[in-house]
Amino acid sequence: MLDDRKLAVLRAIVEDFVSTNEPVGSKSLVDRHHLDVSPATIRNDMAVLEEQGYITQPHTSAGRIPTDKGYRLFVDKLSAIKPFSAAERRAIETFLAGAYDLDDVVMRTVRLLAQLTRQVAVVQYPSLSKSAIRHVELVTLSRRKLLLVVITDTGRVEQRVVEMPGDVDEDSVTGLRSVLNSCLCGRALSEVPSVAADLPRRVGPAQHANAAAVFSVLLETLVGRSDEKIVVGGASNLTPADFSQGLNEVLEALEEQVVLMRLLGQCDERSLVTVRIGAENDVQGLRSTSVVTAGYGSADRPLAKLGVVGPTRMDYPTAIGAVRAVARYTGQILAES
Amino acid sequence: MLDDRKLAVLRAIVEDFVSTNEPVGSKSLVDRHHLDVSPATIRNDMAVLEEQGYITQPHTSAGRIPTDKGYRLFVDKLSAIKPFSAAERRAIETFLAGAYDLDDVVMRTVRLLAQLTRQVAVVQYPSLSKSAIRHVELVTLSRRKLLLVVITDTGRVEQRVVEMPGDVDEDSVTGLRSVLNSCLCGRALSEVPSVAADLPRRVGPAQHANAAAVFSVLLETLVGRSDEKIVVGGASNLTPADFSQGLNEVLEALEEQVVLMRLLGQCDERSLVTVRIGAENDVQGLRSTSVVTAGYGSADRPLAKLGVVGPTRMDYPTAIGAVRAVARYTGQILAES
């Protein structure tokens, strides 16, 4: 249906529109790209492309702009991921390697992504459900209160205050701690519920009530709100010009953890990079944006997802390249620690 | 210099402009407020107010709008803090009380402030330098790596990986842990450096090198970047209409932890609420915004600061009331835990 030249025209339109943010006409197309045909020919091609829904004109007698469908074709078939130079890769690597704890890794990843793509960056903390427990700690706060701290092998630290039904002394805390650690250390979080069921049997009947309180909070912490930790950065990269219905809508969506969860949830874990363009996002408020996401973590063990959000008029090759590269390096860093 | 009526006029101008965002003229003033004088009289008053720099007109033959100086006078002398109803206070209290850890308290505080004021909310984590150590934990990651976890009495948890110069076994870790806890538990973080100087003597010479590594990381963690944890929320409340030079500048400033630190640093700890209006903020990028801040924590023990950022055209009575109330309740919640 679409011969080579028509595809080239579509590519050229996308590229020009991305860089200028203005509808692109047949004349300027032949000038800027060395298509060896006349503007009239291009016009015919554009008519076909428009009929098929790949491009549209904002009003008669204006140039064309790509539709979501046009961007989709561009991303799938017409663009090559822009690779990073060796120097850039080194810069990324050293910047991330300078981090000294998980929070810092995530923060740096966000900044990096935002800076590389000049878009809004979204990074999810390593998913609890895919982590394993490295250590469980109980700290006495008062006679009736303990602080439960769970440390995962990805460096994530979750803490909760536990209100105990009865008084606790140091000995029983120590006992409880060792039971918890011996049973849970090294276990994947997904296993925890089943293991926890087994726990009550392993403490003396005197501590039964207290232990139960701790277990229930433990389960709540790890299973309940679980994956809801997402960091956003680079919101200042949003330019009002790109969002006709105002960018407040977009800002709002980006502040809702729940929305972001849904957004990242739609990203395919297996494929390298997922691109969702415009209305493909069923998240209200992000209908006019594109989202480029990737999972990160070592190949055998996906940890979580990250990505960028920007106008559909986005430099996809660069964005995809950056997301892929950052996902890879962040995964590496976390695998090492 | 300014008699009562002129002050009333200024107050009326501020109130009207805040609610309508349009320059306010003499006629509409006498209509909306029951000033029992003629527009002409008001005009004379306005001329004086303008001469003194409290108001200005965007162009000839338009109404007046307040200047920074005008807002300042309004805030200092003309406005009463808007108190919250009992029902609202209860709602705030229960919303905050539902939090189950420090992160959650801070997150809820941000959301609350943003929602109450319809502005951007900024909340600083309880300052490390004003906290005391509740517990120190060492977790073995590998033969040469420990995870150092410090828990403060405000519920803050800081963690760092320590690369050990030599191998460590479980016994020496246990020893180190107990030394750390016995020496540091209950100490204010500000005391830590001096106490730490004393620590090396208390471990056997065999562990000396390892202990030194842990201590140095400990100091770095607690003293180094220290207070740089600030959360921002409600950015979608920024309306482009309020910022003539574009709100990207504002968004940028709000993403820079360093900038926010400086901003909050200028807030007076002792007084209840600090208001900085427009150009009073020497932070570039926030020159066209006002910042309302307060310290929170129990009376005898300030923990950190929080506040809101919005256009100078802000509803100060409400904002000040909300910041004050939220600061109080958040302080209470944290004092209890």
Next chain:
DNA sequence: CCTGGCACTCACTGGTCCCGAGTGCCAAGT
């Protein structure tokens, strides 16, 4: 010191005109 009257200013609105980028279509050329 307040007030009504009056002349003046000036942003804003809507109408008109014109320009030009861009289009669609067609007939001729390869």
Next chain:
DNA sequence: ACTTGGCACTCGGGACCAGTGAGTGCCAGG
């Protein structure tokens, strides 16, 4: 059958202009 140059047409946007009205400053009189 595709490509091309030519040509008439469309329409958004900028320039220009006049009318309107909200608002002002000033002044003379209460």
